[in-house]
Amino acid sequence: VAALSTACRFRGHECALINVNDKLYPALKKDDAVIELAKSHAPEAIGFSIVTQQWDIAARLAQKLKAALGVPIIAGGVHVTMAPGEVMNEPAFDFAVLGEADEALPELLDALWFRRDPCGIKNVWARRGTEIVKNPVRPFPKAESIPSMDYGLFDFQHLTDSKDGWVGVMAGRGCPYRCTYCFNHALIERYRRETGLSASELGYVRFLPVERVIENLLDIVKKYKRVSTFIFDDDTFTFDRDYVQRFCRAYKQSRIGIPFVVNAHVRSFDSEIAKALKSAGCSVLKFGLESGNARVRKEVLRRPMSDGKIESSFAAAHEAGLHTSAFLMIGLPTETVEEMRDTVRMLGRIRPGRFRWSVFYPFPGTEAERIAREHGQINEKKLPALRNFMEASPLDFGEEHNFLIEKMNLAFPWFVNASSKLPAAAFYAEKAAALEAMNRGQFEEFKKNFRALDAEYSKKFRREGLEHYAVKYNPFMGVSSKFFLAEEGAPKAHEKHV
Numbered sequence: 001v002a003a004l005s006t007a008c009r010f011r012g013h014e015c016a017l018i019n020v021n022d023k024l025y026p027a028l029k030k031d032d033a034v035i036e037l038a039k040s041h042a043p044e045a046i047g048f049s050i051v052t053q054q055w056d057i058a059a060r061l062a063q064k065l066k067a068a069l070g071v072p073i074i075a076g077g078v079h080v081t082m083a084p085g086e087v088m089n090e091p092a093f094d095f096a097v098l099g100e101a102d103e104a105l106p107e108l109l110d111a112l113w114f115r116r117d118p119c120g121i122k123n124v125w126a127r128r129g130t131e132i133v134k135n136p137v138r139p140f141p142k143a144e145s146i147p148s149m150d151y152g153l154f155d156f157q158h159l160t161d162s163k164d165g166w167v168g169v170m171a172g173r174g175c176p177y178r179c180t181y182c183f184n185h186a187l188i189e190r191y192r193r194e195t196g197l198s199a200s201e202l203g204y205v206r207f208l209p210v211e212r213v214i215e216n217l218l219d220i221v222k223k224y225k226r227v228s229t230f231i232f233d234d235d236t237f238t239f240d241r242d243y244v245q246r247f248c249r250a251y252k253q254s255r256i257g258i259p260f261v262v263n264a265h266v267r268s269f270d271s272e273i274a275k276a277l278k279s280a281g282c283s284v285l286k287f288g289l290e291s292g293n294a295r296v297r298k299e300v301l302r303r304p305m306s307d308g309k310i311e312s313s314f315a316a317a318h319e320a321g322l323h324t325s326a327f328l329m330i331g332l333p334t335e336t337v338e339e340m341r342d343t344v345r346m347l348g349r350i351r352p353g354r355f356r357w358s359v360f361y362p363f364p365g366t367e368a369e370r371i372a373r374e375h376g377q378i379n380e381k382k383l384p385a386l387r388n389f390m391e392a393s394p395l396d397f398g399e400e401h402n403f404l405i406e407k408m409n410l411a412f413p414w415f416v417n418a419s420s421k422l423p424a425a426a427f428y429a430e431k432a433a434a435l436e437a438m439n440r441g442q443f444e445e446f447k448k449n450f451r452a453l454d455a456e457y458s459k460k461f462r463r464e465g466l467e468h469y470a471v472k473y474n475p476f477m478g479v480s481s482k483f484f485l486a487e488e489g490a491p492k493a494h495e496k497h498v
């Protein structure tokens, strides 16, 4: 959105943002407040940036805004690229912009402003009477044409303060991998089909020149106060090792001195990169582990990486003194109970600094959704009711397996502690076994006390000076006591937003 604002302003269009985030702006819980705010801007057009979980809200708000303001309404964002048909089925949306919109959105606004036909713009699906005109996408903008970020669009100081000084930034765009549960493979497929170019000709993975990234960071520090951490939201920051080395050197030289967080992929990681990141000030290194089972990674997730490479990457990061974070999912299509336990075992072996778990959610348009459907595993009743992938699984594995997913989803760190070689393992193994043996009634009672119990056990092991994982910062994150004890001694510098 920040990049789109720059691109639109460059063509003379004024932009304003209504950040419909009721945590930041509690008044925006009410649709009427959003509508009044929109009216106060007297817009010529309204755009929505939508991810799948926001689709229902976006559709509802679009209907109300259409009725109240009667201006063209434009949909964009990942959900629109993945499910444009669903979006255009909602009459409140006049246009759907697919893929990267840095050139298409300003062109569309020009057409609307100058009353030109808006139906022939690449990347745009538009209504002509009852027909929907579906224009193909254009190639991605090259790195040098990616607009800079218009942070002024956001209430940036408020945003920064609300996240304890954590600021999201990007060094580029794109990912070279094609994991089945992610939007990237479907995006590339659409671009290949509609442009007739090959993946390499399309050049999806782009990094901005290092100097431009550093300039951006310096600018943020100059303009905004209390910035405590930069979090690079690039899918795979470590993809180009030469780029990482150059960035790390330049970051050190710039003396910005603010810790930063990056996403890494074990297939493009080694001890040299680990050392460079550490010496430049990387405070958390995040890896997508997703499953500890080789079959699931290969056949279901299309994430070909060996157990050995995962283990050696985490070891290299730890040796360099980096705090690691592992993302993982349970309840994956076709996953067996033993395969799910392999993920727990893997975490017990590699012992990341923290791990964030979630329950697999089949995003529309992804290959993983197709696999889940093909195996008849999607519960069509549960799916629409689920707003996120934290609460429960929309897949059916049979009663017992479903129940185990629920239990693991609640108390995942207990299972990891239990399978590790930590001294606390035996204690947690007993607790995890008792949890597994509970019936529904007992589990519902246990759920109410779980966080208190987890805190109590953690306290016990802290007193004894024994390392363990406990739930910290949010209900889906297990953090090593080594880290949170060190943090408690340090000034407020939370790492809870990763």
Ligand code: B12
Pocket: 001, 003, 004, 046, 047, 048, 049, 050, 051, 052, 053, 054, 074, 075, 076, 077, 078, 079, 082, 097, 099, 100, 101, 102, 105, 168, 173, 174, 181, 182, 183, 184, 233, 234, 235, 363, 364, 388, 389
């Ligand atoms: C950073 C990030 C976050 C950060 C956001 C931080 C921030 N400062 O913005 C955090 C951690 C908060 C986050 C949270 C979530 N995220 Co997220 N996130 C990302 C990530 C890695 C990068 C987003 C980004 O900036 N991309 C770069 C820009 C250039 O791309 P873009 O956002 O798609 O925008 C372009 C086009 O889509 C289009 N466009 C976008 N908006 C609009 C609007 C209009 C009007 C138009 C015309 C065009 C348009 O033009 C843009 C420029 O070319 C993406 C993956 C990715 N690589 O994109 C996932 C991703 C967007 N997230 C995803 C998800 C699921 C979530 C969560 C729902 C997870 C959760 N359950 O909590 C939440 C939802 C948050 C919310 N807002 O409600 C999924 C969405 C899948 C889907 N089908 O919708 C993605 C695609 C990851 C994935 N693996 O598939 N996320």
Ligand code: SF4
Pocket: 175, 176, 177, 178, 179, 182, 183, 184, 185, 235, 236, 265, 288
């Ligand atoms: S590596 Fe991450 S961002 Fe890239 S395709 Fe896989 S899940 Fe998506």
